Amino acid sequence: xxxxxxxxxxxxxxxxxxxxxxxxxxxxxxxxxxxxxxxxxxxxxxxxxxxxxxxxxxxxxxxxxxxxxxxxxxxxxxxxxxxxxxxxxxxxxxxxxxxxxxxxxxxxxxxxxxxxxxxxxxxxxxxxxxxxxxxxxxxxxxxxxxxxxxxxxxxxxxxxxxxxxxxxxxxxxxxxxxxxxxxxxxxxxxxxxxxxxxxxxxxxxxxxxxxxxxxxxxxxxxxxxxxxxxxxxxxxxxxxxxxxxxxxxxxxxxxxxxxxxxxxxxxxxxxxxxxxxxxxxxxx
Numbered sequence: 001x002x003x004x005x006x007x008x009x010x011x012x013x014x015x016x017x018x019x020x021x022x023x024x025x026x027x028x029x030x031x032x033x034x035x036x037x038x039x040x041x042x043x044x045x046x047x048x049x050x051x052x053x054x055x056x057x058x059x060x061x062x063x064x065x066x067x068x069x070x071x072x073x074x075x076x077x078x079x080x081x082x083x084x085x086x087x088x089x090x091x092x093x094x095x096x097x098x099x100x101x102x103x104x105x106x107x108x109x110x111x112x113x114x115x116x117x118x119x120x121x122x123x124x125x126x127x128x129x130x131x132x133x134x135x136x137x138x139x140x141x142x143x144x145x146x147x148x149x150x151x152x153x154x155x156x157x158x159x160x161x162x163x164x165x166x167x168x169x170x171x172x173x174x175x176x177x178x179x180x181x182x183x184x185x186x187x188x189x190x191x192x193x194x195x196x197x198x199x200x201x202x203x204x205x206x207x208x209x210x211x212x213x214x215x216x217x218x219x220x221x222x223x224x225x226x227x228x229x230x231x232x233x234x235x236x237x238x239x240x241x242x243x244x245x246x247x248x249x250x251x252x253x254x255x256x257x258x259x260x261x262x263x264x265x266x267x268x269x270x271x272x273x274x275x276x277x278x279x280x281x282x283x284x
Contacts (some may be wrong), residue, residue: 158194
C-alpha cells in the first residue's frame, strides 16, 4: 500500500516538473507498460497562422492547397515567331552550334527557326511547341557556348562603323575592315550600307585611298576562273563584287583580296550608281 501511494505521488510530481501527459489506468497496454507517457517539452506550442478579417479580428488561415490542386502555369515564352533582335540572333547562333539550324543567324524568328526549336525540343523530351520557353532556353544554353560577334553576324547584318574622315566628301565607297561593312556615300550622306568580306590571311585586301577604274557586270576571274558579277575594280585585280560563296557560307570563308558582297539586290543597285573615278576608301 505504501509503495502504491508513493508511485502515485511520484507520477504527479513528474507531471508538474516535466509537462507530462497522464493517462488513465485504462490507457495502459496489455503488456503491463506504464500508463504514464512523458512528453518532453521542446519549446512553445506551434500556433496556426491567422489572417485579418473584415472586422479587424483574426481568423485561422486557410490550409495550403495540395500540389494537385494548384493550377499548372505554362513556362514563360522567351522568343516566338515574328520576334526580332540580338536575342533571337543568339538563339539562332546556339541552334547552329548543335546542328539544328543551318541558315542565319538573321535576327528574325522565322519558320526555319521555329522548326529548329521544335526539333531540339522533341529530341530532349520537351513539348514540341516551336516556341523558345524558359526551359528550352536553359537546356540550349547548357549545351552551347556564348556566341562571339562573328557567330552572331555570320551572314552579315552587323551595324556599320562610323565613316572614315576621308569618306565625308565626294562620291565614296567607304569600306571598314573592323565592322566589315561598306557605306556608299555622297557628300557625307550615307545612301546605302551592306556587309562585306575581305581577303584571307595570305591574300589580304589592300588598305588606302583608291578610285574605281573599271566596271564589269558579268566578270569572270582569269586567275581563279570564278564568277565576279557586278565587279568594280579599284586596285589591280581587287574589286568590290558579288560573291556566291559569301552568300552561301558567310564569314566562314574569305576572298583572294576582293571586297565581297553577299546581298545581290544591294550590289546591283550600287553597281548602277557607281561611276568610274569614284573614290574607294579601305580602312580599319
